Amino acid sequence: MRFSTRMLLLQLACVTVVVAICTGVFVGIGVQQLRAEAATSALSIARTVAANSDVRAGVARASADSGTPTNASLRGGPLSALAAAAEANTGALFIVITDDHGIRLAHPDPQLLGAVVSTEFAEALAGRETVSWASGTLGESARAKVPVRDPGTDEPVGEVSVGFAPSSVFKELPLLLGGVALAATVALALGAVVSFVIRRRLERLTLGLQPEEMSALVQNQAAVLDGVGDGVLAYGPNHVVTVANTMAARLLGIPDLVGRRVLDLALPAPVIAALAGESKQLSPGGRGSDAADPVVVANHVVYIDTHPVSRANRNLGMIAVIRDRTDVVNLTDRLESVATMSDALRVQRHEFANRLHVTAGLIDAGRVPDARDYLDDVLQASRTPGGSSAGEYLTEPFLVSLVEAKAAQASERGVQLTVGSDSLVRGVVSAPEDVATVVANLIDNAVNAAVHGQRPRWVDVEFLDDGDTLVVSVSDSGQGVPTGVRVFSDVQRTGLDPGAVHGRGIGLPLVRDIAAQRGGDVWLADAGGREGSGAVFCARLPGVMQAPAREVQGEK
Structure with missing residues (x-):
């Protein structure tokens, strides 16, 4: 016998007993x-x-x-x-x-x-x-x-x-008994009708599921939600969250999700739109794309996929699957930085080999003075401010290589990348991956902003070290950061007007997270927007520098 039928019979029995007692x-x-x-x-x-x-x-x-x-x-x-x-x-x-x-x-x-x-x-x-x-x-x-x-x-x-x-x-x-019997009959009929309505209501609320089925469903749900590595968030047509596993709470940074409306959560607007299924972007051809866009929330880069849920042609709400891709995006950015460094070193090695060939040829021809003059010209060019390596203001090998690689990329886009005259780096980079990720991202964002700014298009980078801490300042000639835009939290990578905001939106939260893990920070020092002056971003990276090898040996 079905549970709803048993409940109906039990309710009828209870009503009958109550009516009998009241009648007596x-x-x-x-x-x-x-x-x-x-x-x-x-x-x-x-x-x-x-x-x-x-x-x-x-x-x-x-x-x-x-x-x-x-x-x-x-x-x-x-x-x-x-x-x-x-x-x-x-x-x-x-x-x-x-x-x-x-x-x-x-x-x-x-x-x-x-x-x-x-x-x-x-x-x-x-x-x-x-x-x-x-x-x-x-x-x-x-x-x-x-x-x-x-x-x-x-x-x-x-x-x-x-x-x-x-x-x-x-x-x-007899008249009294007749009245009592009539009232008892009406009460029993009313109880039967109410019991039947309650049964129908119960079946509707439980979608026809029996208690044993709901118990198994709860067990399976707990096993699935706690067993998956992604965040799972479900809410009904009224946007009230009904299911949220631990991973969803951790990724969104909100511990008590159940019972709250999605639209009222303290999350950035793109995240709310993604959870509500409103973040579908248009592909270049103008057609809708079902691919989820990355959004940044609580120092995580996540992909949010939403799917409608229905049963028996009845809308039950939405379910959102939240996938953490912070490590993947972080690793991708670092690989891009390493690839950039590799290309720059390959170009430098090729250029250095060519210079050696020229010098060797001059010496073999007995033209030693000419070889000497050639080497002096090469050395002077490397020390010229704004030159290929800006060696007059920056001598740390890793940073020089990184800046030269980025300068070459910026030059291809019509932007001049220079090292500021106030730069002073005495130590040696000991954490090249973190430094490359942070610096390369800030420079890339600055170049993107400068491309959409007024001429002349330029980006200026300054480096200062203090013990094991490296401080970086990047300024550009772009249009600056518009008022009210939070570049570290609510900007998506896709679907943006490159001239509307500074940067791409995903890299900035990532580099801030990398800096925060080391006890540092990345911040917007000046929003810019004035004539010929764009935004200024600064980064402080503790624990990424060490003293040069010769100084360490001297101390020993």
């Missing part, structure tokens, strides 16, 4: 009320009869007589006639009048006149009124006993007993 209580209260009404009516009639002057006088005379009245003398007497008339008017079962010895002076059965009553009469002679259900010669009845007082002394000299038969008391009971 109501019927009991109704019966007690009828009994109380009968006793009250009997007491009122008894009081009225006992207060009659003829009754009081007749009972007083009978009590004063020392003899016992005979049956014949009482039949048809005034008290019997008065009692019979009262019975006929009130519908009572009996009205009995006695003297102070309990002798019946009036009774519905004439044969019992002159005999002692079968019930107790001492309470009435003591001046107290009593109401009870008792059995006598006429059967069970609701009866009331009231003392009859002497007209002269007001002392009790007899009693009046009035009784109602159960048939007359409960003549309204």
Whole structure:
């Protein structure tokens, strides 16, 4: 039997029991009320009869007589006639009048006149009124006993007993039971309808799943969510998060995701758009692309894929899969920097080999002075500010090679890359990968900005070292960073106007993360935007420099 059917039957059983109990209580209260009404009516009639002057006088005379009245003398007497008339008017079962010895002076059965009553009469002679259900010669009845007082002394000299038969008391009971039965039937019908509606509602909310199926579903969900390496986030049509695993909370940097609206999360706008499935970009051909775009959140480069979820043609919301690609993008940028360095070193090696060939040829031809002049010209060119290596201001081999490689790339795009005259690097780079990633990214962003700026297009780089810390400053001739743009958080790599913002948006958060891992930072020193002056970015990288080898040997 299905769980919903069992629940329906259980609810019907509960409703039936409750209705039965309420019906029994109501019927009991109704019966007690009828009994109380009968006793009250009997007491009122008894009081009225006992207060009659003829009754009081007749009972007083009978009590004063020392003899016992005979049956014949009482039949048809005034008290019997008065009692019979009262019975006929009130519908009572009996009205009995006695003297102070309990002798019946009036009774519905004439044969019992002159005999002692079968019930107790001492309470009435003591001046107290009593109401009870008792059995006598006429059967069970609701009866009331009231003392009859002497007209002269007001002392009790007899009693009046009035009784109602159960048939007359409960003549309204069928109507009462009918009303109760009708109310009980309506209550049962209403309970059945409500139980059926609850069953349908339960099946709709659970999508027809039974408890054992939902238990297995929860177990499978927990196993899947905790077993995958990606973040999983699900929310309903109202954008309220219903499912979020630990990886999703870690990547988004928000521990309590469940129960919150996606649109209200403290996340950058591109991330919110990606989670809501609104970040689909247009391909160059103008067609929609389903490929997820990388976004930056909490120092992570993530790809967010969203998929609608439905069951039985009913929209259940969206599920977002968040993939961390920080390491991949970081490694890609470092590989690009290494490739750039390799190309620069290959060009330098080729140029150096050519110069050696020229020098060797001049010496072999016996033209030593010419060879000397040639070497002087090469050395002078390398020391010229703004030259290929800018050796006058920068002598660290790794940085020289990196700047020369980037200068060659910038030159191809019509941008002149120079080393500032305030540069001073005395140590040697000990972490080339981190330095290459940070410096190359800042230079690439500056070149991109300069390309879309006004002529002349230039990029200026300055290096300073302090112990093991390297400080880099990169400025350009671009249009600067627009006001309100957060280049380290809410800029996507794709779909941007290169002239609208400074940089590409993904590299800047990455290099800041690399610097932060070393205890440093990357920041926007000047947003620029003035005539002929673009943005200025600075980076501080602790632990990437060391003293030259000759200084270390000298200290030893």
